[in-house]
Amino acid sequence: MVVSASFGAGHDGAAAELSRRLRALGHQVDRHDFVDLVPRRAGARLRGLYRRQLTVLPHSWGWLLALAGAPRLAGAAAALTASADDALLAAIGDASAVVSTYPLASQVLGRLRRQGRLAATAITYLTDLSVHPLWIADGVDVHLALHDDVARQAKVLGATDVRVVAPAVAPAFTELVPADALAAVRARLGLPAAPIALVVAGAWGVGSVERAAQDVAATGLAVPVVACGRNDALRRRLNRSGRVVALGWIDDMATLMRACQVVVQNAGGLSSLEALTAGVPVVTYRCLPGHGATNAEALDRIGWVPWIRRRRDLAAGLRAALDRQDRFTPAAALPESFTHLVAA
Template sequence: MPHSDSPTRITVISASMGAGHDGAATELTRHLTAAGFLVDRHDFLDLLPARIGKLLSGAYLRLLTWAPAGYQRIYAATEHERRPNPAVRALLRGAERRTLATVTPDTRAVVSTYPGASQVLGALRLRGRLAIPALTYLTDFSVHSLWVAPGIDVHLAAHAIPAAQAHEQGAAGVTVTGPMTDPRFTPADEDERRAARTRFGLPPDAPLALLVAGSWGVGPVREAAAEILGSGVALPVVVCGRNHALAERLRADGIAHVHGWVDDMPGLMHACDVLVQNAGGLTSLEALAGGLPVVSYRCIPGHGRTNAAALDEAGLAPWIREPDQLAPTLTELLHGPRGRAQREAGLALFAAAPGPVPAVTTMARGPLSATALPSQRRPVAARPAVVSDVSGPPTRVPADRLAGVPSDAPRSVPVEALRLPVAARFAARSRQARRRTVLMVAAVAATLSLGAPLAYAYGGSPGHHFGALTHYLEDDDR
């Protein structure tokens, strides 16, 4: 436990891409604070250059909404890439200065719950600019290549399946810690169930299927709601998040129980009998902690489908791939032994491990280490990545990869620039800043796997279309 007179500080970096990354960061912050640490929270989207973060978030949402098939192609094409493409690297490098500024001198560890932040922290660590441990908490049940960042000391996973996927992609210090959710997500007894149904105006006795689609309300939610209702097995209770237009359409479709953003999700889960989800994120873990059986159906592309496959493989949530399997699967989960088995498996997941806080604590209390020089890095495939037992400390970066902290070389300034009048230099820099902003947004929209590489998705090559652009960005950032 940190000394009360000088508490240890930890930085947590998330991203407001939906609510899953932020939800994990919120719980991590709450648990670390309760353990006596000082915690600084930051949104990675605010650390990106030229206010691109919000544009990127909007582009991602529009891609999921308008071109889901394209996003699926993007995700599949980039799922196992060894490193981000040049445009993404250029963008992330632009966030390094602000990211480093979030780490105060008394900070002893920094934790990322978002892959872009992990890439930046890993790069800073490798170049010796970050001298404290950097950890990634994997918020997904499946692991895209962007989650695995060279330079990160420890990758924390909720289950052995994402841990194995991270290991296969060369992640360092993979540790199975178990999941972490708000403690309000607990199983409900019959009295709590009846009280919750009364609060939400739900029928007292009908089987209820809670249908969720994340904070953005994306995916074929209307189709799923209509099919649940048409199955006759359960009544759908739909949570649309902040998608008010979706809520109105569902009501017009005749769905009786439709909610927007719900502050009391533990209570709504207490009122329902099964969770139907399409993304496999934090809400699935919350339902498992609350003793609800979970099923994946009409999943969104990319991480929605890979998370569904991983949850199915883990025996935590069946993935319904065809509509004709919806009714029999819901029947088994609501009334058969399969439902009891799913509830027991979900609760066992939380009982088996303490969550990521002990691993973070171990790293924050440990001795500070220097970091590997780029020239001393091993190839990704050869880098050790051990899946450790949760009872032991997380695996550290091997000693043979450690070296002294290098100093940054000073930047040179062209002599011609010094001869320009002040006003001309200011105008030139303004034009350059505007041009860089436009190019950066275009590069991200075209190539970032979590943003919108539509050219890639529909047959083009990001390297072909944007190679000159990204080369310009990289040269200009040096």
């Protein structure tokens, strides 16, 4: 069984790819959304609150995440998730292993293992490059990390069996796309012939997206094309500006990324890994508070994605990424250890 949570698309995207790979190996796989397992629609209300928080008062999420290890917040997380224990246990049934891609689901799995109620092996797949305390649940058997540095963070927080594994990125991002197919995508979406900076902000299109796009446009180095996800209000506002191309939900993100010359991201999640796997340069700019900033710092520290912290540095950062474009391939785009893991 694989359990994720529909808080944006990152947790679900990793869960979908893990499920696909396990099925390809001959396993029977059930997949569940943790939001649906919390009784009395409390999960859906929490998701709505989280989305509103990121939209209206994003810095409050940073403050909350900074307190993630505090006993009071840990107790609140335990109380919130306790109501999902029986539903998650029933959903697991006779599964031999459970993989979680969401921290609160991992908290439930750890508690069920500690209580002796869960016989299945409990595994957490860490979707972030930075690890906050709620990711590490006592009782979970194995934590899967995307880099040695992530594994180190997990061990500092008390994880025992931590293994570095390949990122769960769909195979579409490793496939070569013919030039005529890329040209067709550009024409269909109305993209200009000039260099394109694809600005991504997750499924919800949250953060300082408009300011980031306008800043990119002001450099004159690339036309900003914003993937607004399901944020239709953002898409309409940006399209009225005249300097930005704003797109709604995109099903074939792999081809769109390859039709662009650089990806500008703000959260350090799945989109970053997808772009790296596709061989497209990535930079972080105007990142989200909380996990966006900690992921940005981690990606920059391990040398995967440079973090452009100031507006005055944006032009130089974009120019450096664009200058690298001709040398980028799906293998060369990734650090050696990362490429080895993908191949494995």
